[in-house]
Amino acid sequence: MTTAAGAPPSILHCDLDAFFASVEQLHDPALAGRPVVVGGLGARGVVAAASYEARRFGIHSAMPMARARRACPDGVFLAPRFDAYRDASRAVMTILGSFTSLVEPIALDEAFLDVGGSRRRWGTGPEIAVVIRDRVHAETGLTVSVGVATTKFLAKLASDRSKPDGLLVIEPGTETAFLHPLPVEALWGVGPATHRRLVALGVRTVGDLATLGEPTLIGALGAARGRHLHALAHNRDDRAVVPERAVKSVGHEETFAVDHRDPAVLAREVAHLADRVAARLRAAGQRGRTVQLKVRFADFRTVTRSRTLARPTDLGAEIGATARDLLAGVDPGPGVRLLGVSVHQLGADDGPLTLDLDGAGAGPGGRRRAALEESIDAVRDRFGADSVRTARRAAAPPGPPAGTGA
Amino acid sequence: MKFRAEREALADAVGTAQRAVASRTGALPVLSGLRVTLGPGSVELVGSDLEMTIRVTTPVQGEGEGSAVLPARLFADILARLDGDTVTVELVGEDARIEAGRFATTLRTLSVGEFPRLPEVPENGVRVDGAALAESLRQVVPAASRDDARPILTGVLLAAHEGGLRLVATDSYRLAMRDLPGVSMLAGDQRVLVGAKGLAEVQRLLRDGDIEVFLAERDVTFRVGSADITTRLIEGEFPNYQQLIPSDYPNRLKVSRDLLGAAVNRVRLVSQSRDTAPIRIRMNPDGIELSAVAQDIGEAHESVEATFDGGELTVAFNAQFLLDGIESVGGSVIELETQDPLRPAVMRNPEAPDFLYLLMPVRIA
Numbered sequence: 001m002t003t004a005a006g007a008p009p010s011i012l013h014c015d016l017d018a019f020f021a022s023v024e025q026l027h028d029p030a031l032a033g034r035p036v037v038v039g040g041l042g043a044r045g046v047v048a049a050a051s052y053e054a055r056r057f058g059i060h061s062a063m064p065m066a067r068a069r070r071a072c073p074d075g076v077f078l079a080p081r082f083d084a085y086r087d088a089s090r091a092v093m094t095i096l097g098s099f100t101s102l103v104e105p106i107a108l109d110e111a112f113l114d115v116g117g118s119r120r121r122w123g124t125g126p127e128i129a130v131v132i133r134d135r136v137h138a139e140t141g142l143t144v145s146v147g148v149a150t151t152k153f154l155a156k157l158a159s160d161r162s163k164p165d166g167l168l169v170i171e172p173g174t175e176t177a178f179l180h181p182l183p184v185e186a187l188w189g190v191g192p193a194t195h196r197r198l199v200a201l202g203v204r205t206v207g208d209l210a211t212l213g214e215p216t217l218i219g220a221l222g223a224a225r226g227r228h229l230h231a232l233a234h235n236r237d238d239r240a241v242v243p244e245r246a247v248k249s250v251g252h253e254e255t256f257a258v259d260h261r262d263p264a265v266l267a268r269e270v271a272h273l274a275d276r277v278a279a280r281l282r283a284a285g286q287r288g289r290t291v292q293l294k295v296r297f298a299d300f301r302t303v304t305r306s307r308t309l310a311r312p313t314d315l316g317a318e319i320g321a322t323a324r325d326l327l328a329g330v331d332p333g334p335g336v337r338l339l340g341v342s343v344h345q346l347g348a349d350d351g352p353l354t355l356d357l358d359g360a361g362a363g364p365g366g367r368r369r370a371a372l373e374e375s376i377d378a379v380r381d382r383f384g385a386d387s388v389r390t391a392r393r394a395a396a397p398p399g400p401p402a403g404t405g406a
Numbered sequence: 407m408k409f410r411a412e413r414e415a416l417a418d419a420v421g422t423a424q425r426a427v428a429s430r431t432g433a434l435p436v437l438s439g440l441r442v443t444l445g446p447g448s449v450e451l452v453g454s455d456l457e458m459t460i461r462v463t464t465p466v467q468g469e470g471e472g473s474a475v476l477p478a479r480l481f482a483d484i485l486a487r488l489d490g491d492t493v494t495v496e497l498v499g500e501d502a503r504i505e506a507g508r509f510a511t512t513l514r515t516l517s518v519g520e521f522p523r524l525p526e527v528p529e530n531g532v533r534v535d536g537a538a539l540a541e542s543l544r545q546v547v548p549a550a551s552r553d554d555a556r557p558i559l560t561g562v563l564l565a566a567h568e569g570g571l572r573l574v575a576t577d578s579y580r581l582a583m584r585d586l587p588g589v590s591m592l593a594g595d596q597r598v599l600v601g602a603k604g605l606a607e608v609q610r611l612l613r614d615g616d617i618e619v620f621l622a623e624r625d626v627t628f629r630v631g632s633a634d635i636t637t638r639l640i641e642g643e644f645p646n647y648q649q650l651i652p653s654d655y656p657n658r659l660k661v662s663r664d665l666l667g668a669a670v671n672r673v674r675l676v677s678q679s680r681d682t683a684p685i686r687i688r689m690n691p692d693g694i695e696l697s698a699v700a701q702d703i704g705e706a707h708e709s710v711e712a713t714f715d716g717g718e719l720t721v722a723f724n725a726q727f728l729l730d731g732i733e734s735v736g737g738s739v740i741e742l743e744t745q746d747p748l749r750p751a752v753m754r755n756p757e758a759p760d761f762l763y764l765l766m767p768v769r770i771a
Contacts, residue, residue, distance in 0.1 A: 309555075352682075352724050353748060353766040354578040357559075357645035 008124035009172060010116035011241065013147040013155035014096060014132060016089075017164040019109035020049035023088045024078055026141045035075040039065050042257050048080055052164055085109075091140050099128055102241045112152055114241035126169045133167060150175065151237035153188055160186070175235045180207030187232050189225060197221060209233040250286065251294075251342025252276045259298045259335030266332055266339065267324050273341040274320030278313075279377050281343060287312035288343035291319050293326040298335035305329060311354075312347055316373055319343060407444045407472030408496040411464065413506060416493060417485035419451050419464040420478075422633055425607055427478040428455035439475035439516040440482075442495070442502075444468045452524065453478055458604040459524055461634040475516040476502050484511060525636055527627045531618035532591050534571075536630070540612035542573050542584040543605050545734040545761055550602035551577035561640040562605055563647075565597035566590070574647050575602060580727050581647060581764040582734060591619055599644055600626055604637025611635070651764060652750060655743035657716025659689055660756075663740045667732045669708045673698045674725040676706035681726040684768040689744070690718040698725075721747045722768045731763040 016022065020038040025031045035054035039047040045065040057072035069077065089108040096103045099122050102114040115128045122128050129146040136144045147158025149170040157179070162168035170178050184203055185195050197220055203209050209217075210233040218226030231237065252273045260266055270293065281287060292306040305326040313319060323341045420440065428437040434456075441452040447468070452461045474497050481504075485493065490507040497503075501512045543562075551559035556578075563574040570587040592598070598621065608617075611630040618629040627636040670685055677683030677700045688695045691714050697707035721744050732740065737755030744751040747770075753763040 352579050352727075352768050355576060355581060355645075355650050355750060355764070355766055357576070357578055357650070 007172065008126060009148050009150045009155075009170060010114055010119075010125040011149055011152055011155045012113040012115060012125060012129055012132070013149075013152070013159040014092075014111050014113065014136075015145050015147075015156075015159045015163070016092065016109035016136075017143045017145055018049055018051045018055075019088075019142070020080055020085055021051035021054070022142050023085055024076075024081075025051060026088075027084065031076055035059070035072050036078065037065075037068050037072070037075050038078050038080050039068075040255065041065065041077060041079050042255075044255055044257060088140060088142065092136055092142065092144070095135050095139060096132065099132065102243055104241045104243055112155065112241045126167075129167055129169070133165075151235065152239050152241065153232055153237045154179070154235065156188075157182065157186060176210075179233075179235055180205060180210060182206045184209055187229060189228055189232075194221060194225065194229075206233050249292075249342050249344040249346065250277055250280050250284065250288065251292070251340055252280070253294065253338060253340035255338045256336070259337050261332050261335055263327075263332060266327060266336055269339050270323045270327050270341060271316075271320040273339060274323050275316035275373075275376075277341050277343055278316035278319050278373060281314040281346075282373070282377055286346045287314045288347075289313075289345040290343065291322040291326070292340075292342045292344060293323045293330075294338070294340035294342070295327070295330050295332075295336055296338035296340075298337050300337070301334070302338075303330060306344070308345070312345070313343075407468070407470055407474065408494070409444055409449055409466040409468035410492055410494045411449070411466040413485065413488055413491055413493045415464050416449075416466070417482070417488075419449075419462040419632075420482045420485055422611065423451040423453040423460045423462045424478045424482045425610075426453040426455060426458045426460035426635075434520070434522070436475055436516045436520040437522075438478060439521070440478040441473060441475050441518065441521050443473045444471055452521075454522060454524065456522060457601060457638050458607065459634075459636040460607065461524070461636070463632050472497060473518045474502055475518050475521050476513060477516065480513065525622065525625050525627075527629075527634060527636065528620045528622050531620040531627075531629065533616045534589055534591055534619055536612045536617045537614050538586055538589065539617065540609055542586055543609035543612075545736075545763075546573045546575045546582045546584050547602050547606050547609060548575075548730050548734065549577060549580050549582035549763070550575035552602075553577070557640055558599065558642045558644060560602055561599035561644070562602050563597060563599055563644045564592060566592040566595055574644070576645065576647065576764075579724065579766050580731065581650060583647070583651075583762045583764070585760045587760070592621070597644070598626065599640040599642065601637045601640060604628075604635055608635050650750065651762070652743075652745060652752065655716075655745060655752065657689065657714070657719060657744045659694065659712055659714045659716075659742040659744070661694065661710060661712035661740055661742065663732060663735070663738055663755075665710050666740060667729065669696050669710050670725060670728055670732070673706045673708055676700055676704050677725070678703065681724075683725040684722040684770055685725050685728055686720055686722045686770065687742075688718075688720045689714045689716070691715075716744075719744065719747060721751065722770045723751070723765055724768050727765055731765055734763050735761060 021036040024036050024038060033053060035057060036051040037047055037054050037059055038049045039045050047059060047061050047063045047065060047068050049061055050059040054072060054075055059068045059071055085108050093105060096111055096113055100113055100115050100118045104112040115125050125148045129148050133144055133146055136142055143165040145159045145163045145166045147155040147162060147168050149155040149158050150172055154170050154175060158168040158170050182205060184190055184198055184206055187206060201220055209229060214230040217230050254269060254273060289312045290306055290308045292304055294304045296302040307322055307326060423440055427440060437455060443450045448463045448465050450461060450463045484504060488506040488509060493504065493506040495502060495504050500515055502515050504511050546562055550562055559577055565572045567585060570585055571589040571591050572585050574583045608628045608630060611633055620627040625636050625638045627634050673685055673696045674680050674683045676698050683698050686697045693709055694712045695707055695709045697705060699705040731753045735753050735755045737757050739756060741754050741756050742751060747767055750764050750766050753765060
């Protein structure tokens with residue numbers, strides 16, 4: 001939403017600094033000041049987060065872990081602990097939520113706020129940003145960078161530019177002065193391909209982009225992208241901050257250390273992923289109706305297949321059976337590099353209960369199956385994710401997956 | 407083939423047979439048609455979607471013999487709108503010519519050779535009291551599932567039970583069970599699973615008087631007046647329903663059926679969806695209170711006079727399933743027996759112990 005010029009900006013973008021790595025440094029004070037890298041530790045894992053100490057060695061997220069290790073042999077390399085990050089994220093989001101109900105979480109470490117309605121109680125956007133930064137640090141030990149502007153995309157650009165541990169306010173009327181000198185790839189939606197095409201048009205900065213007419217951009221980039229970038233270059237972004245009440249899907253992925261072609265091995269992995277997804281659904285008190293399988297081949301070609309069930313489920317057996325069915329329709333011939341299972345169309349698990357028609361415990365959906373999976377959750381909570389496995393998976397030859405991602 | 411019929415009688419017969427005609431014909435377009443066969447003194451009309459077949463005969467004055475497949479919907483719509491007392495149908499080459507008063511139409515027919523062969527009706531049937539069966543079907547059929555993902559639950563179990571007949575249906579949210587003592591339709595410990603859709607048609611056609619039931623290996627035929635409704639038996643094992651019915655209920659509520667139904671209908675107005683609205687029932691020895699809460703809309707509650715024997719508790723039910731139960735049990739007083747907010751409750755009419763409606767609660771936050 002655009003604010004009338006002169007009124008203080010009220011859109012905030014809050015972005016925790018080196019989030020995963022910072023949480024690790026907080027948990028283990030011995031890591032403070034050291035280069036900490038979090039990500040998949042296997043041969044083909046990638047970096048999920050790097051502390052600012054590690055970034056000095058050129059390490060950044062999405063970099064192959066092997067390269068990160070070469071760049072910084074003395075670094076601390078850790079596997080991600082999503083439960084800890086989720087807890088920390090929840091604490092921060094709670095603080096953000098105390099200033100306005102208009103909080104739109106983008107990721108565990110990132111959220112937009114619209115504090116336009118909080119002025120009487122908490123002050124202007126820039127004033128609230130200062131309080132948020134203080135409170136997040138005092139209550140969680142984490143540092144958060146905040147951008148304040150009149151639009152979402154400017155607020156995000158501002159927080160990026162203020163990192164780490166910074167605050168940047170784009171005052172109304174100064175937007176184009178801030179925006180136009182920025183390199184064009186700073187804009188949302190400018191990836192490598194679009195960037196190449198823009199460079200061919202002689203566009204290097206956002207200011208260059210703003211000199212081009214919309215028809216020119218549409219001709220070069222297509223209607224949707226052309227219109228989008230033209231609007232951004234002129235600081236037009238009328239997307240509202242939309243508070244999100246619930247997550248839209250829950251999923252789990254595994255990148256393998258070697259490419260798999262054996263359907264039996266893949267089916268086993270799918271069952272394992274389904275169990276983990278189900279456990280997370282149950283932990284969140286959610287059920288979902290649509291099961292999606294994602295398969296990435298050795299050549300990075302990715303296909304997804306999904307099926308909607310008759311009723312929502314949070315049972316690993318049911319999700320696994322559906323995902324294995326979907327897998328049967330995919331030819332693993334080219335070699336499978338990554339498998340993912342996710343459940344969509346989520347809803348809270350209030351709602352109609354069902355009769356235990358499969359009372360003998362035979363089929364999925366029976367209450368005995370649910371009770372069994374809940375007991376397994378409890379054991380895994382206490383003794384770790386691998387303490388209970390299906391016979392199918394326990395029989396598998398050892399060989400940990402290279403990387404995990406949420 | 408040419409025949410003259412009373413318009414109303416033919417329209418009725420076509421309307422009945424047409425109810426079995428497939429709504430989506432898929433690979434077999436001829437199934438969108440009605441097969442009309444002229445015999446001595448009558449025509450036979452057959453509609454089928456392969457799961458269910460309805461065959462009706464009605465008297466006509468005919469010339470010659472023959473068969474044709476007419477587009478069912480169109481045929482039925484035309485007959486329903488015609489004026490006059492009589493109508494003439496004549497097959498002219500590949501076309502059917504229909505005339506009534508000053509109206510005439512020529513319709514392309516479908517290929518009669520492609521119409522599927524119909525299951526044979528066995529010779530020996532069993533006579534069953536139509537009124538009793540109609541009442542049982544009215545009580546049980548609504549509880550069957552309409553979701554084809556679990557075919558078994560789209561059927562009604564007909565089982566021989568203590569010398570009588572037992573009907574059971576469930577969609578996994580509720581279960582309806584009716585006993586018809588003395589109705590010996592099935593022998594020994596025989597049990598069959600009959601599609602609820604076919605039984606709903608049987609119920610629609612049933613009047614007082616006996617009907618005949620013909621059980622074959624793969625299907626069952628109900629002969630109601632001049633109509634035969636044949637429906638395929640569903641293969642598979644019906645869930646073990648007996649273990650679902652609790653033997654003991656700590657909490658017993660008695661309430662006027664009319665008052666409860668009216669209160670549910672009022673309270674559920676305040677909801678996102680009137681069908682799926684969870685209706686909370688708070689029960690204590692002083693009576694009950696129904697309530698519905700809908701985010702962004704509001705809330706409603708109503709207290710209803712009742713006698714309650716048990717510990718105070720609140721249970722929520724899906725509004726439509728609750729109303730279906732209230733409708734099905736009949737009588738003037740309803741007994742609602744509950745265990746706890748998460749386990750099945752039972753509704754019945756204390757004066758008619760032959761019927762039971764088991765209902766799962768809705769989990770509320």
